[in-house]
Amino acid sequence: MSIAAHDTDPQAEAADSGRRNKKKNSEARPEKMQNAWAAWLLAPTILLLLVVIGYPVISAIVMSFSKDAGLDANGFFVQGGAAGFSNYFAWLFQQCSAPDGGTAACAPGQLGSQFWSATGNTFFFTIVTVALETIIGFWMAIIMARTFRGRGLVRAAILVPWAIPTAVTAKLFFFMFAFDGVINKMLGTQILWTGSEWPSKWAIIISDTWKTTPFMALLILAGLQMIPAEVYEAAKVDGANAWQRFRMITLPMVKPALMVAILFRTLDALRMFDLPYILTGGANNTDTLSILVVQQIRQGYNSASALSTITFIIIFLVAFIFVRFLGANAFQSSTGKKKAAK
Known part of the structure; x- marks a missing residue:
């Protein structure tokens, strides 16, 4: 050759x-x-x-980088010049305004002293409500995904609480949790649900869980309907029981939709305002960061702006953790999926 x-x-x-x-x-x-x-x-x-x-x-x-100099003769806030990071330090390190114009440690009950307690309450409400809503919502989604007579009516009935405005829901539960309300009469108790700390917190948790669980169920249902029925049939042929099918098929395949649902609900819960505000007004250690921002607005826009910026940073960090480390990416493109597969 x-x-x-x-x-x-x-x-x-x-x-x-x-x-x-x-x-x-x-x-x-x-x-x-x-x-x-x-x-x-x-x-x-x-x-x-x-x-x-x-x-x-x-x-x-x-x-947020300007000082609050009080009100003028017409009742409008006056700009007090540059403040640097003093507004942020006042919230983070509990430094409140002193009578001589300087700063001093916040006294118990003073508005600035409520920052860390409000932060703790916000995360407490978020963790407990999102956990309960995820568990109950998953159960609801599994029921709605099955084929049975009257399924459409059941789906519509489950979504009713989510369709009710939050303010209406809060007022409804305000009357239900009254001393002579339905809750005490059903349980045979005499609890001041909105008059002490822990009953007030559980009243908020129960109200929010009832209101928002259908939202979680709807998003999880969308993920369940994407699972092919042939996968379950093959698992049954292989001898997998109901728990094994749930653990090995349902949970892994519904995880993307589940994580997105948890992400959306978590971000919403971190901004909780209207429901606890109407139920308790933030009393009995039930104030959240959003309630604290509204209360601070009445005393000064600039310090309230600093607090709202801190709240925004906290929510952004939580969202970043979900997307970066927990895989809750609601905007993943096909290119991103290919890169992840590689």
Whole structure:
């Protein structure tokens, strides 16, 4: 065999390379046009979000670095000049305003002294309510995913609490948890549910769980309906019992939807305001960070802006932990899935 037989024709190789490059360019052109159209269509929405969300956030951050100098003769807040990080230090290190114009350690019951207790209450309500809503919502989703007569009516009935406005729900439970309300009469007790610390906290937890569990059930149901029925049938043929099918099939395959549901509900619970505010007004150590922000607004916008910025950072860090370490990515693209698979 001659050496020339192994040599390739340079002209043929150049022609093949040209055809391949032309094919790649022709395939890339529609994708580029699609991306350009997507950018133009999203531009108005992004601009609106920058105006509606971006400006208030930036404005609050700027205000948080200014002092509160009290009220003028007309009852408006007066700007007191630059404050640096003093507003943040006042909240984080419990430094309140002193009569001489300086700062001193916050006295018990003073508004600034409630920051860490409000933070603890916020996380307590979030952890307990999200855990209960996840467990009960999972159970509801499994029931709604089954085929039986009247399934549509059951689904509609389960979603009713979520459809009721939160303020209406809070007022409803306010009357139910009254001393002579339905709860005490059903249990045969005489508990001041909104008059002491732990009964008040459990009243908030029960109310919020009743209100928001259908939301969790709806999102988990969407994940359950994506699981092929053939997988369960194959597991039954292999002799897997109900618990093994739940542990080895249902939980792993519903995990993406479950984590997204927990993420959304956690972020919502960290901003809890209207339900505890209507039920207890933040009394009996039931105040949350959002309630504390509203209370602080009445004393000064700038320090309230610092507190709202701290709240935003806390919620952002929680969301980052969920997305980065727990896999709760609601916006994962197909490219991201391919990279993760590799």
